[in-house]
Amino acid sequence: MSIRVLVVDDSAMMRKALRQILETDLDIEVVAAARDGEDALKKAQELSPDVITLDINMPVMDGLTCLSLLLEQIPEVQVVMVSSLTQEGAITTFEAMELGAFDYVAKPSGTVSANLHIVGRELIAKVKAAAKRKRRRPGSRLAGRNASRSAGRPPLGANRAERGDHSILVPDRAFRKVVVIGVSTGGPSTLMEILPYLPADLDASVIVVQHMPPTFTNSFAKRLDDYCHLRFSEAKAGDKLARGEGFVAPGGHHLVLKKNALRDDVLIRLTSQPANTLFIPSVDVTMHSVVELFGKRTVGVLLTGMGSDGADGMVAIRQAGGVTIAEDASTAVVFGMPREAIERGGAEIVAPSHQIAREIVKAVNRW
Structure with missing residues (x-):
């Protein structure tokens, strides 16, 4: 059975x-193709597509308004946002994910790009993943998400207000472990089922490697910081790991660690090497760097995503005596990266997304 797709964009060239x-x-x-939000709603009702690709900036009715109405009127439809590679585009994209969009693809540049073929493979893969999610027996992921939400995820901005300003110095920032999380397709929504439930006093530093464009990672880190008890920021060269601090690897750079020779600190270093990895940042590169310094004090987590990035890193962490956690197929949007880790023997624990925060806390406290 073919996957029925409705394309929505105000640009005729982009629709084509x-x-x-x-x-x-x-x-x-x-x-079919639709030129704006109103046109999309009408055609979606008439044609019942499996997946809709939805532009954000459109006349008559914008993408966010259209998305809200689509999910209200046709809750089973899956929506992949098509976003511009701008700071504003990133912020709006994450708002769409919060509303219920399945995932997004970023246009290489501008509203109409002659280089759109660059994201063609990603677009096809995400449309297929969205259709698979629609056709999956309902209940597993939704039930887990509702269970997580019932645990009381704070409203946007609540934790920042509770924690106060980031510049306040906190004594004794020594920490027990480093948690490194790798994720790709479906990552933003999956991470929001995990990271907000980690406690502020987690005895670890957390590193997130999410396959994401450079202009998106800073906005994503800020969004995590608003929702999470841990402090999150986009990693910068020279940042020091500390207990209760979370870092998002910046798009376009690998995140690795180095020991400060003058003090007993561990610092973040950003690098473009190796340049031949499929993704930059690479989960494997970061995991290998972390386990090299922290050994059995490393907790590796591999979540939804296409391909195998992170599978070798998970094996290395487990061989070093660390704890490894892979997302279960029942909740993974794309069971690619976790499956590879499991099949290679790199996953000690396999759990659905809504249980992974608890498993991380247990792993940090184990050592």
């Missing part, structure tokens, strides 16, 4: 480009 890209895959059928 998206259609051409999607129809290169024999499993996908573009049933």
